[in-house]
Amino acid sequence: MAIKQMHNVGIVVDDLDETIDFLGEIGLELEGRATIEGEWAGRVTGLGDQHVEVAMMRTPDGHSRLELSRFIRPAVVEDHRNVPVNALGYLRVMFSVDDVDETLERLRKRGAQLVGEVVQYKDIYRLCYIRGPGGLLIGLAQELG
Template sequence: MKLEKMDHVGIVIEDLEEVKHFFKTLGLELIGEQNVNGEWINNIYGVDAVEATIAMMKIHNGETAIELIKFHNQVETSNETKYFPKNIGASHFAFAIQNIEQVVENLKSTSSNIIGEIIQYEDLYKLCYIKGPEGIFVELAEKL
């Protein structure tokens, strides 16, 4: 057995339009969106009567996608912390970018916030963390 590549990362979200806007502003493109329901999705998630909208986004010419999953019949949840989480498990996405200052400026049109500040790590990178909508944490890394 050989792993070939990472295909996508899934994120369960509540406000699909807001999250799509955030990732579009970051530079990803929408490659598909559809409403799903039925036995196959019920079986894969191990629940009954799932209705969802799934939107796939990726970097232009990239291979790995982000799958945004909006359940239409889920209980509301909240992620109120504005700071970086210390929870065990997945914590953030990292994107290699150019012109970190401009990207951060562009993201001001979304509901995201920069955490801390843009820092320079040795002579290697400029880095920062962004808290996007719905508690999605993103690391931006500009190679120097």
């Protein structure tokens, strides 16, 4: 049996409201928000008794989703937000945007920090990495031509 589609990518955040607002500025839409707790949830994750606030953010084309989670219980045990881009595990999420410069200008007003610089890859893309809310690593790609 083949995979039908990718449903979502999960990211643990420390401030759900700020992250929802920030990703909304990029263009993602809040699909839904809920509190997840109970024995069934702990069986899925292996964490046992858990209490989590989640928000599902959808890309404008409707094909991709980010599931944002803020753990109330159990407490977060590790923090990978400040590791360099060559660290194992979650690296970053990248979004295609119409205009990197305009997007950067809007996101800087919300606290985004450019990681390196905006670069051009051949005549194909303009690319950059930013740090968003809570140090979340986000890539922006503008297709050229």
